[in-house]
Amino acid sequence: MTRDLLGYGGQWPDVTWPNGTKLAVSIVINFEEGAEEQVGDGDPRSERLGEVLSVVEPGRRDFGQEQIFAYGMRAGVWRVAECLERAALLATIFFCGRAVERAPELARRLVDAGHEAACHGWRWRPHADYPSPEAERIDLDRATAAIEAATGVRPLGFFCRGSESPWTRQILAERGYVYTSNGLDDDLPYCDAHTALLVVPYAFDSNDMKFFHPNGFVRADEMVDYVVDALDVLEAEAQRGHARLLNIGFHLRIVGRPARFKAFQAIIRELKRRESRLWVARRIDIARAFQAATDRGDIP
Template identity: 60%
Template sequence: MQGLSQTRDLVGYGGTPPAWKLPGGAKLAVSLVINFEEGAEFAVSDGDPQAEKISEVVSVVPPGRWDQGNEQIFAYGMRAGIWRMLAALEKHRRAVTFYMCGRAVERLPQVARRIVEAGHEAACHGWLWRPHADYTDRDSELNDVRRCVEVMETATGQRPTGFFCRGSESPQTRSILRELGFGYASNGFDDDLPYWDMSDPQHPLMVVPYALDSNDMKFFHPNGFVRADEMVDYVRDAIDMLLEEGEAGHPKLLNIGWHLRIAGRPGRFAAFKRVLALLDSYGHRLWVARRDAIAASWRSQFPA
């Protein structure tokens, strides 16, 4: 397909990853990400052609009709979930990255600002919670990413340096990120370490990979988590495996993803609290950091 930003790379580091040195002698980097997208999902009341379908249950509302229930399920994240999460992060003294959709920030700029004032990173998550693969022309996508950046900068006082979109990028997404001066992209599910996209050698773009396995979205999927401890146990197993590799001389990156409307619910918030306590229990063996700090660490040791 013409226009793709890069060809498929099935080799990566070929079994010989760089020896990444983490702050304080840590043996594993951990990225906690919270998605700030409620209010940016597809909703008929916002003029979108149909409502978002992924939710607590499969919607019985026909496409194109107003889905009050699903809108309220999303609203719960902003009305209740965000405050539980911010309080827990403050208690554990953790600074994390929030993936923020522009329309959500436009609706709740005061909440976005409070997040940044609490020490968290605001990364761009697109204007809407939609796959960027849906864009059919570059100008529309560029305008939406630029719009998201401007709204975020106005609300928080900071320009986002990181980007992640739902699902897949379009063939032109990374050229847009380069044009707008982003420091890193996160639409990479193919490694445990950052790497450089050199498809434009004059403008290399760092990819800080993300992951969907250790992610509370699995509570919304039938092959995923049901009880809070199932996610906690999964995260513990991932930490132990990657620590083994880190202690052998090759520290890696573990991503743990959360959503306000999912883990913000009382029964699943237990997973959020227990994962924070689990991270604390490993002490200085883990470096829990914002994604911009992870990108800076990689850039300083392995420049393009």
């Protein structure tokens, strides 16, 4: 795959989102607890990244890390779901297949509330690790089936941890997926050069995972201020006629904790405050709106 460092080359597509605004905002909730590596689940090692780096030796069960992840399902999901419901805002849920298989009633509840079911792989792992297309197809099909069985909806969007493999996008296209979000390189969707897939870019900067990274967010206000700064910049560009997309990513075990939940609440309030000037939408709706603009000829 040849790297494209130019993209739109400063000639942005003239896209107006369905509500008449130029700035779209995607809220993403990662639903992956129970799909991470854990020795207790038969894996050779347990996930190291959590509230602290695991100090348990590989091959030994890390009960603490298991519990840190379990918090997202046992407590965090309820706070997040209730806040979105009160605000009447819809998100895209990045569902790991194995997490859905272990908590199908939670997955169904979120989708029944109107949120989008997207695929986050079978496990919380990089798809770049798959040794062959055949192995990747097996797990993608397994994840797709688990999500559809639990929610009644077949996912049309995809995002995996880390990186796709050289074959991921072709497999997704074969399976009828509409978009991938493993693109960290733009502020607008774009067409993949080798498949029929649309790339709806994602972002790691406006993402609560930075609470788990050194030199990232520590206090809730730090994430709120960061997202507000992003909204200010993109809204100013939108006022000059440039279509834009802002991604805000959350994890149930991270922002679901009480002190960090204040960041989620404040960001949701800020989106509601600006609601007339932007479009908060599910990623599948963003993809379809962008494709419709393409079909109309708005995008060369």
